[in-house]
Amino acid sequence: MSEERSGANILVESLVKQGVEFVFGYPGGAVLPIYDALFGEERIRHILVRHEAGAAHAAEGYARSTGKPGVVLVTSGPGATNAVTGIADAFLDSIPLVVITGQVPTALIGSDAFQEADTVGISRHCTKHNYLVKDPADLAAIVDEAFQIATTGRPGPVLIDIPKDVQIAMAAWHGGPAQRRQRYAPRTQGAIEEIEDAVAMIAAAKAPVFYTGGGVINSGPRATALLRELQAKTGAPVTSTLMGLGAFPADSTDWLGMLGMHGTYEANMTMNQSDLIICVGARFDDRVTGRLDAFAPNSKKIHIDIDRSSINKTVPVDLPIIGDCAEVLQQILDVWGDRKPQDLTAWKDRIDTWRQKKSLSFPDNRDAIMPQLAIQRLFALTKPKDPIISTEVGQHQMWAAQHFHFFSPNKWLTSGGLGTMGYGLPAAIGAQLGNPDSLVIDIAGDASIQMNIQELGTATQYRLPVKIFILNNEWMGMVRQWQELTYESRYSNSYSDSLPDFVKLAEAYGWKGIRITRESELDDGIQAMMDYPGPVIVDCCVHNEANCFPMIPSGASHTEMILYGDSVAGTMDDEAKALV
Amino acid sequence: MMHIKHEAEERHVLTVTVDNEAGILAKIAGLFTARGYNIDSLTVADITENHSVSRITIVTHGPPSQIDQIHAQLERLVPVHKVVDLTERGPFVQRELALIKVAGMGEKRVEALRIAGVFRAKPVDTSTSSFIFELTGAPDKIDTFVAIMRELGLVEVGRTGVVGMIRGAGEA
Ligand SMILES: Cc1ncc(C[n+]2csc(CCOP(=O)(O)OP(=O)(O)O)c2C)c(N)n1
Numbered sequence: 001m002s003e004e005r006s007g008a009n010i011l012v013e014s015l016v017k018q019g020v021e022f023v024f025g026y027p028g029g030a031v032l033p034i035y036d037a038l039f040g041e042e043r044i045r046h047i048l049v050r051h052e053a054g055a056a057h058a059a060e061g062y063a064r065s066t067g068k069p070g071v072v073l074v075t076s077g078p079g080a081t082n083a084v085t086g087i088a089d090a091f092l093d094s095i096p097l098v099v100i101t102g103q104v105p106t107a108l109i110g111s112d113a114f115q116e117a118d119t120v121g122i123s124r125h126c127t128k129h130n131y132l133v134k135d136p137a138d139l140a141a142i143v144d145e146a147f148q149i150a151t152t153g154r155p156g157p158v159l160i161d162i163p164k165d166v167q168i169a170m171a172a173w174h175g176g177p178a179q180r181r182q183r184y185a186p187r188t189q190g191a192i193e194e195i196e197d198a199v200a201m202i203a204a205a206k207a208p209v210f211y212t213g214g215g216v217i218n219s220g221p222r223a224t225a226l227l228r229e230l231q232a233k234t235g236a237p238v239t240s241t242l243m244g245l246g247a248f249p250a251d252s253t254d255w256l257g258m259l260g261m262h263g264t265y266e267a268n269m270t271m272n273q274s275d276l277i278i279c280v281g282a283r284f285d286d287r288v289t290g291r292l293d294a295f296a297p298n299s300k301k302i303h304i305d306i307d308r309s310s311i312n313k314t315v316p317v318d319l320p321i322i323g324d325c326a327e328v329l330q331q332i333l334d335v336w337g338d339r340k341p342q343d344l345t346a347w348k349d350r351i352d353t354w355r356q357k358k359s360l361s362f363p364d365n366r367d368a369i370m371p372q373l374a375i376q377r378l379f380a381l382t383k384p385k386d387p388i389i390s391t392e393v394g395q396h397q398m399w400a401a402q403h404f405h406f407f408s409p410n411k412w413l414t415s416g417g418l419g420t421m422g423y424g425l426p427a428a429i430g431a432q433l434g435n436p437d438s439l440v441i442d443i444a445g446d447a448s449i450q451m452n453i454q455e456l457g458t459a460t461q462y463r464l465p466v467k468i469f470i471l472n473n474e475w476m477g478m479v480r481q482w483q484e485l486t487y488e489s490r491y492s493n494s495y496s497d498s499l500p501d502f503v504k505l506a507e508a509y510g511w512k513g514i515r516i517t518r519e520s521e522l523d524d525g526i527q528a529m530m531d532y533p534g535p536v537i538v539d540c541c542v543h544n545e546a547n548c549f550p551m552i553p554s555g556a557s558h559t560e561m562i563l564y565g566d567s568v569a570g571t572m573d574d575e576a577k578a579l580v
Numbered sequence: 581m582m583h584i585k586h587e588a589e590e591r592h593v594l595t596v597t598v599d600n601e602a603g604i605l606a607k608i609a610g611l612f613t614a615r616g617y618n619i620d621s622l623t624v625a626d627i628t629e630n631h632s633v634s635r636i637t638i639v640t641h642g643p644p645s646q647i648d649q650i651h652a653q654l655e656r657l658v659p660v661h662k663v664v665d666l667t668e669r670g671p672f673v674q675r676e677l678a679l680i681k682v683a684g685m686g687e688k689r690v691e692a693l694r695i696a697g698v699f700r701a702k703p704v705d706t707s708t709s710s711f712i713f714e715l716t717g718a719p720d721k722i723d724t725f726v727a728i729m730r731e732l733g734l735v736e737v738g739r740t741g742v743v744g745m746i747r748g749a750g751e752a
Contacts, residue, residue, distance in 0.1 A: 121603075121606065124603070124607055125610055125611070129659075132602060132603070149658055183599070183659075184658055307656065308652045308656075309653050309655070309656050311652070312649075313649060313652075316645075574581060574582035578582055
């Protein structure tokens with residue numbers, strides 16, 4: 001039975017059909033018909049953020065922590081442009097989002113109408129796909145395809161721009177399955193010869209290493225389980241990118257820690273000296289490889305990735321396998337059977353000598369809390385609760401990646417690709433909504449937290465008990481560190497001047513505020529944060545000038561890591577400075 | 581001191597079959613600019629009866645690794661059905677159409693007409709002091725013709741850019 005419904009109504013029904021629980025949004029003129037359709041709607045909960053970037057990041061946090069797509073609803077013009085940072089963030093980190101933007105009425109498009117922006121044009125290169133809907137009759141199929149595109153293949157954000165007249169106009173609605181176009185069908189399995197080659201290479205390797213990334217998390221819990229299974233059969237040690245933390249348990253004796261610019265000495269040396277790198281769902285990003293011509297010079301490389309454009313993009317590989325991580329790992333396990341790997345004792349002994357460097361160690365300090373210590377205590381005290389951690393961007397993010405440890409996927413939410421300050425608080429809000437019983441903590445810096453500080457109000461409104469743990473060093477620490485190491489300590493505009501009183505700020509929003517200034521207060525402060533049933537900001541005042549080590553300076557190779565205690569202040573040549 | 585380095589480059593002709601939907605050309609052209617790839621020429625027209633599919637021919641140049649990336653990045657776009665690197669797949673035919681306006685009197689005019697005959701360029705407009713020649717061929721043939729006309733009173737050149745197709749009976 002076919003009846004007529006408005007575009008707005010068809011949109012809402014289509015979202016319900018997709019199983020959408022939450023829409024993160026902010027109203028405005030060009031989406032009023034959709035907001036009206038949401039009025040009194042009990043099947044979908046609208047979460048009113050305080051800024052559209054917050055909506056997109058909250059949807060990312062929800063998606064990353066639940067494995068389901070996040071949905072965003074914003075108005076035309078400034079609503080859409082404000083959301084762009086979050087969309088670009090989701091694009092680089094392959095997070096499934098469906099973003100619905102209002103647009104001025106079709107007849108006014110192109111006339112510089114009030115609150116008109118070329119949203120489809122602006123978002124073209126930071127979405128996986130986008131649409132401008134011209135007829136409400138197309139909406140159901142477009143929404144259906146948008147969810148398929150966002151969640152399958154390499155996940156990513158998809159944007160649907162809906163002019164106001166299309167939201168109001170009527171079209172037939174039959175309630176049955178949408179007539180989606182059958183054009184998007186990513187390849188998920190490797191060819192059998194590729195799988196056999198991979199098995200032969202792994203079985204022959206004397207110094208193999210798994211290099212895993214966000215793709216394992218995106219592929220879902222099955223990929224994580226299969227990775228662990230294959231690792232157990234092959235015995236190869238495992239390192240991970242920032243985005244992949246949690247896929248492999250950090251308490252395994254074969255865990256090397258994170259690799260790359262701020263990775264562990266053992267992870268980077270293992271990569272450098274390996275004879276085989278098995279890359280699973282990672283993309284040889286510049287933060288990981290360091291100097292390209294010195295990256296793992298003697299190793300063969302297998303690269304498993306769902307996105308063919310990730311293959312040979314920066315590092316040429318010997319055996320590319322295009323497919324979904326879980327599918328391909330299963331294929332490899334099937335062919336592996338009960339084969340035995342090479343004796344890896346000598347290889348692991350070498351790795352142990354690298355571990356002896358204790359590259360994550362840091363000096364004691366009597367007068368100030370070392371930020372690394374604060375993270376270690378936060379980890380130790382919250383571990384029984386198996387928390388979800390989000391971060392902002394900077395030193396605190398890297399310290400969290402180094403000193404907080406993860407045992408399962410979807411517990412670690414961070415902006416890796418775009419490196420967006422202001423991601424952590426809204427992401428924590430989204431994660432808390434998706435995981436109401438979890439302890440969710442945003443590990444923040446004093447500068448980053450101010451970038452989406454307005455979202456404190458969102459948590460208050462929805463009574464979300466999120467915690468913010470600020471490592472307050474009164475600097476944009478990561479910028480200060482680079483200026484110290486590469487610009488002879490000329491600290492140009494990196495001091496966090498005029499910081500607010502974070503405790504009072506918390507209280508102003510109805511949060512609890514806790515300040516920690518001494519090491520002796522650390523554990524009690526963290527405990528008080530956990531014991532409080534509502535949202536808390538902990539202003540943890542840490543050593544102002546601590547640096548994040550180990551570090552591969554830009555333009556250097558994995559073997560040229562700087563550890564704590566190496567004297568490094570100075571400058572760099574222009575070639576190195578020009579690298580990001 | 582730092583200087584920008586350049587790698588050895590190759591010219592490739594790619595054909596891209598796409599859904600004929602709003603913004604697709606901007607998507608493809610924008611992909612090239614956003615990722616720093618080169619477009620030497622780009623032609624597009626729909627090729628199915630119901631106008632739902634278009635075929636784009638792109639001529640590009642770059643280092644081999646970049647050409648491979650271009651291929652992969654194009655395939656990643658949802659409305660793209662198929663990408664064929666004709667240069668890689670080879671051998672293939674490539675043709676371009678040009679209109680070339682030449683003005684002059686006397687001997688130069690006679691010579692222009694004679695050379696046009698050699699190149700099988702067809703005069704499609706004639707006045708007492710000018711010709712417009714229509715010439716179809718591979719790009720280098722057109723380059724050569726234009727270079728000669730430059731000495732014989734060349735006024736204006738318009739070129740369509742290349743369309744290409746794999747030789748033989750099969751579909752690419
Ligand atoms: C939106 C945005 N602007 C600028 C930057 C560049 N940036 C990277 S880290 C950083 C400093 C972060 O300072 P803070 O949040 O205090 O963290 P800390 O490094 O001190 O731990 C800046 C400015 C960024 N990553 N994102």
